[in-house]
Amino acid sequence: MAQRPIMKRINTKLEKVYRDILRIEETELRHSRFSNLSISEMHTIDAIGLHATPTSRTVAQRLHVTQGTLTVAIKHLVTKGYVERVHDPKDARIVNLQLTRKGRLMYRAHQAFHQQMVASFVQGFDDHDIQLIEAALDNLMAFINEQDQKRP
Amino acid sequence: MAQRPIMKRINTKLEKVYRDILRIEETELRHSRFSNLSISEMHTIDAIGLHATPTSRTVAQRLHVTQGTLTVAIKHLVTKGYVERVHDPKDARIVNLQLTRKGRLMYRAHQAFHQQMVASFVQGFDDHDIQLIEAALDNLMAFINEQDQKRP
């Protein structure tokens, strides 16, 4: 069960990274133009996306929250002017979600922050190395998917 | 401002990874022996550590929460039998925190899960590649630290 030192270090660093990134995002948000949004509201905007009009159900699944939770979240985002509800003409039960102009502004601002972050992530690496980093992330995604399979 | 496709992919994957890891940790926990613990309680146990007896203040700083928040969290963990409060003999104001036997069990179980995760992360890579991955994580940590500097 002995673990190599480098594995232990990677463990520690990975842990720090994925816990702190959310916190940093939150801090960044609080100091931006969009300081009346919480981190989970931002993720909701992110899950709706720029040009699509996904259903409420779809967005809830993307975020891994219940429909009830999403309904409440969307209500706030509509009040704040970031999201619009659009009734589906073919099926009146369905609510399609769409970002307003303000919502799209927010989306892009958040993406810009992510670009900065990714740029720093791969800083100093050449194309070959960057591919390798992507492959490592693919490994991690595979691990996550496995875990999701295991607990249906 | 155009972003190369690979950077965009890495962005998406990184985002997925750091949001989903917390979720699968939670799921894993709910199906384990320690299902009466929440993810944040687990992180609190993690921040106390196996053999140390850090002060309440230190742990709060590690977790980036206020002391009030930590006091409440510790109260629950003491009730559940994972943590002990130990009064500092030299300064009666200070509360040192220490894991119980049960708390140490939990700590080790969680570490084992992390080991699995890291093993999958670097799967298929040789030593040189693994060093490179570590360097990329260092970049990301540097980015996080920069952001923390920027917002004091």
Next chain:
DNA sequence: ACTGATACTTTGAATGTCAAATCAGTTGAA
């Protein structure tokens, strides 16, 4: 002994979440 600083605790409010009950609209089978 007094004063200010330090370490922790308590409390009240806000937020995010879920499960369960409910509402509204659709679909398919008798």
Next chain:
DNA sequence: TTCAACTGATTTGACATTCAAAGTATCAGT
């Protein structure tokens, strides 16, 4: 055609996590 079952969304009540602010206890320096 009609109604029962289903589906998508909403509402509601409860609970967990967190913070800010006020409070308590103790310490250190003068």
